[in-house]
Amino acid sequence: MGVVKADGYGHGAVEAAQTLLAAGAFGLAVASVEEALFLREGGIRGFLLVMGYTPRETVADMIRQRISVALLDEDHGRELAEEARPWVEKGAPPLPVHLKVDTGMSRLGVLPQGAKGAVSLLGDSPYLHWEGTFTHLARADERDPGPTHEQLERFQQFLHGLRLKGLHPGMVHAANTGAALQFPGARLDAVRVGIGLYGYLPSPHLENPGLRPVMAVKSRLVQVKRLPPGTPVSYGGTYRTQEEEWVGVVPLGYAEGIPRLLSNRGHFLWQGQEVPIRGRVCMNLTILSLPREGKRGDEVVLLGQQGDEVLDAWDWARWADTISYEILTGFGGRLPRYHVGKREDGR
Numbered sequence: 001m002g003v004v005k006a007d008g009y010g011h012g013a014v015e016a017a018q019t020l021l022a023a024g025a026f027g028l029a030v031a032s033v034e035e036a037l038f039l040r041e042g043g044i045r046g047f048l049l050v051m052g053y054t055p056r057e058t059v060a061d062m063i064r065q066r067i068s069v070a071l072l073d074e075d076h077g078r079e080l081a082e083e084a085r086p087w088v089e090k091g092a093p094p095l096p097v098h099l100k101v102d103t104g105m106s107r108l109g110v111l112p113q114g115a116k117g118a119v120s121l122l123g124d125s126p127y128l129h130w131e132g133t134f135t136h137l138a139r140a141d142e143r144d145p146g147p148t149h150e151q152l153e154r155f156q157q158f159l160h161g162l163r164l165k166g167l168h169p170g171m172v173h174a175a176n177t178g179a180a181l182q183f184p185g186a187r188l189d190a191v192r193v194g195i196g197l198y199g200y201l202p203s204p205h206l207e208n209p210g211l212r213p214v215m216a217v218k219s220r221l222v223q224v225k226r227l228p229p230g231t232p233v234s235y236g237g238t239y240r241t242q243e244e245e246w247v248g249v250v251p252l253g254y255a256e257g258i259p260r261l262l263s264n265r266g267h268f269l270w271q272g273q274e275v276p277i278r279g280r281v282c283m284n285l286t287i288l289s290l291p292r293e294g295k296r297g298d299e300v301v302l303l304g305q306q307g308d309e310v311l312d313a314w315d316w317a318r319w320a321d322t323i324s325y326e327i328l329t330g331f332g333g334r335l336p337r338y339h340v341g342k343r344e345d346g347r
């Protein structure tokens, strides 16, 4: 399953979905019903799973659009079944659900020891179709395999318990990118890979099997000027020129996805070299120090390659004390996006 939540990790959910399905993905997974419906409106068909919470008011849409949903606990299951009932009685197929088991993330899902109610509901309800059972791994991107093995073991025991009772957990899945790469035993019937499909490792210390970032972010200087020595730059004057200094202004700021934490810390690429951000990142503008005169219209690369230099989301994550996921998803939404590359139809 290709995970295309958060607007396809900032790449465009519909375009990412189309690309992944054309490349052979079995299906797609998202976080919310809104994201799932957005994909259907965008013409995306086939298997689609909402991994997060599905509110009861949305069950009719889920049935109509053939979207699979996660069942989080017995109460939730009851609500889903109640809402599905009138539709099923009118001849619609039962709502496809995947039981979410909390084996160590302590987030969504039933605890294995408290799953009895949800399990019997699922096993018995004619309004729900038990299509799958899954868990989510909290530490599969780490070097120490111990915690992941423990979670997988708990999941396997849970599945074993179901089978002993003659119950069928449907398709079983657990692995995110980290587990798909590092724990072959976690691949089960399906994997739910997100970050890896966008060309990033879930953690920068893992060995890269050849992933390359999908997203590049580029802009152009909109103004260039030479500042006298001792000039404060941007809000708060947190940077002051030492000597005469060329600066170039980029028309993107924190509203477009540049973390404000990059103020006086981050770098972009200009004329094939890294140039530092000076002063605070503004809402829609960022100021760079240029080693020599530049001109309006010069290309600036925020993420990607220029000449021999490359910047990726893990570089940014280091500067902003975060992870590549947050950097990539931060670019969802406001920027114009161009999807380039090979398409199945050859266009």
Ligand SMILES: Cc1ncc(COP(=O)(O)O)c(C=O)c1O
Residues within 6 Å of the ligand: 003, 051, 136, 175, 176, 177, 178, 192, 193, 194, 195, 196, 202
């Ligand atoms: C339940 C679930 N499965 C799979 C993924 C994909 O994770 P990753 O992007 O690390 O591959 C996520 C994303 O965090 C998730 O929440």
